[in-house]
Amino acid sequence: MNKITAALEALTQKRASFKIMEFCGGHTHSLVNSGLMSLLPKAIRMIHGPGCPVCVLPAHHIQAVIDLLEKTSNLTVCVYGDLLRIPTLRGDSLLTAQSRGKSVKMVYSPLEVLRLAEADPQKEFLFMAIGFETSAPATATLLTNAKARKLKNLSVLCLHVLTPPAIAGVMEALDEEQRPHALIAPGHVSIVTGLEVYREFSERYRIPIVASGFEGSDIWESIQIACECLIKKEYGVFNQYTRALPASGNLRAQKLLEEVFEVRPVFVWRGLGEVKNSALTLRDTWAPWDAERRFQLQYRDVPEHPGCRCGSILRGQNSPPDCRLFMRACTPRRPLGSCMVSSEGACHAYFLLNGGIQ
């Protein structure tokens, strides 16, 4: 038997079942890609959480930006690659808008948007800022630079979301017996926020929370820490990712976020619905760079595909193969739900697990 399986099997002699949620899509991706999923004993069940920024973003935001592109001729929309394929009304997406000749540019860093806007003052640049606490400081850096350079042709559509309210959101969406016994928390988010943000959830739900790195071996170790806690009936917040993650997080980044953003009273998540205080928006002092205020975006309802189970998959109630669209109508080439779009989405990860056999 493989050494990893053997070590985990030994733990399952001491307790019958372990239900562990990895919150972050990066962890889901790594679980599958590293082969760790194939090594887990049956008694250890992983539930895939909502920590994939592309998966939880309702498509009406994308539709609003496509609509804006249709009526604003000198506008370039800059996005991270993953957003390009999110399906909107009638199978449209930013990628197909690009094929129709709309100006949509994929960027690797928000600071590229700064360069583009400086180089072409006649054009308008809108950056769609998505992601958890990990990517928010980079957006804040873009904004502080834009302000310092008095750039008037750049704005940010802030769709950043927050991890702690989403943890509460997912736990509250589940009945007590459906809830995970332990949580693996995202290491990269924690590098910004620090570990204390998890304390209240560990205590409220009496679960061990392990902040983990992203290599297969990191996740293996985190699963072991979680299992050992469950065997000993202990809970608390643990740091597996000590090589990169200081318990206090990144104080400079925290200060920057505080300066630029404030918390939205409510934000709609795919799968979780309205979650209070779960997203960021620009403070009033940054209003000139706020795309929502500059363009008065019009939101249209973008209904989910009636068969799509992304919602219950994001809550951890269902696994991708439970969805009848999975790998039949819904594939990475033609995703019907955004969990199939991003390589961090659970459906995309399971697609890889199954090798894309249809």
Add this chain to the structure above:
Amino acid sequence: MNTFIERVDGTGGRSTHKLIEEIFHPLLKNELLSPNDAAIAPWNSRTLIVTTDAHVVEPIIFPGGDIGKLAVTGVINDLLTQGGRPLYISLTFILDEGLALTHLKQVVQSISSTLQQNSIRLLCADTKVVPARGQPGMMISSTLFGEPFNQSLSLPGPKAGDKLIVTAPLGAHGLALLSARENLPFETSIVSDCQSLLPLLAPLLLESRSLHCLRDITRGGLAGILHEWSQQYRVGFEIDETQLPARAEVRAGLDLLGIDLLEVANEGVMLMAVEANSAQEVLSQLRASPLGSEATVIGETTLLNNAPLVMRTKMGGKRLVAWPEALNLPRIC
């Protein structure tokens, strides 16, 4: 199917395959049309080997090469996959209005020296100019003619038990182009592996009877090609993650961008299916050449069970590898 062409249809993945099956094959297929990168046709009681390829790379000059070098080495490597010795070439240049003459001269200079190094003669050429569309560049279409190195060489396709060999580290070309196109500020200079594999493979193609199949690992990457082989020859493959050769900086760069090493295009790396008994001999022959000094056995051909392509991971687990479906879009974090 969509009602218009999208970029993803040109990535060499499943979409390209579908486009060929649905649009081109119904009207153009004939008994000689080759499913491979080069075609073999009878010609006056001798054998003609032909290949054709269009090059649309952006930027046209990149670290490690340019579109001119690529337009020649690309077809050479394709011809080699069918055991062809390159002889004559035909070239078509489609130039954008606004293209700098210095750039054009540089490209033509590379074509000239690459042709010379590989003893290929240009027979005919054509030039067209098209109206400006953004950054001025150019496209080159090249057709290469050749004859078999060895009349008795047959390449029957991979068979269960065959070893898989790649001749050089993976990923350098794809990452070099991406970083040049997107101005990615990597601190090491990653250079394309764009090169003619003629000197490396000529001796093997002259002698070896143990070569069962060859493919230049370009568009679609290793994963795409193994899936195509699986479909064409009804076999499966199992590869070993720990054996995949790639430079540390290439691996790190791709990882950072969330791009899979198995899906990246290369321009000077050959994949070979070789009879298991002769694999070591072929490997040492390859390693004796500077172009093949890092050749590696990465896995083997299996029977086609459920999965076309399985990878043994570093952790000792297994996962299936999908046929690349979509554009190489970087992950967000």
